[in-house]
Amino acid sequence: MQRIRVGMTGLAVVVLLMMLAFAFFSSVNREAPVSAAGASNASVVANLTGIDNVAADRTRDEPLAELGVAPSTDDPAAAAQAREQAHRQDAATGK
Template identity: 55%
Template sequence: MRDSSQSIQRVKVGLIGLAAVMLLIALASLVIGSATRERPVVAIGAPKPEVVANMGLDNVAGPSSEPLAELGVAPSTNAQAPAVQP
């Protein structure tokens, strides 16, 4: 009979511990969620994210078949003859 009451008590303690952990996770989720919903503070003269993102699009060229030649690491393999000056 004693083993039965001990195992029931252990199950109760385990369930209470599990409920406490779940409660702590829920509270942490609420705190983090409310912090991320706030609008960012815009400082005077600060870069605007949409402008900075569009600046990067101007620098992107089409896909290259010779990335090393563009970097100047290897010579280009294009079979173009150099222009001859008279």
């Protein structure tokens, strides 16, 4: 009987601690963010790098081309030439 009482007491303490932590963190989230005088505006800083986003999006679609392992599909002639070279190497090695 004492084991059950100790276990239930421990469980109650853990639940109480979790409730206190939840109350503390929820009150912190409700506070307005602090900004220092003369600090930069986060939305302006986030948009500073927006110039090269189009080029970056194209390279994100081709991680192998970015690493230099495979040719980029931006230049179809280079991709066709790389395929022909790969086929020639496969034929030469007998694959």
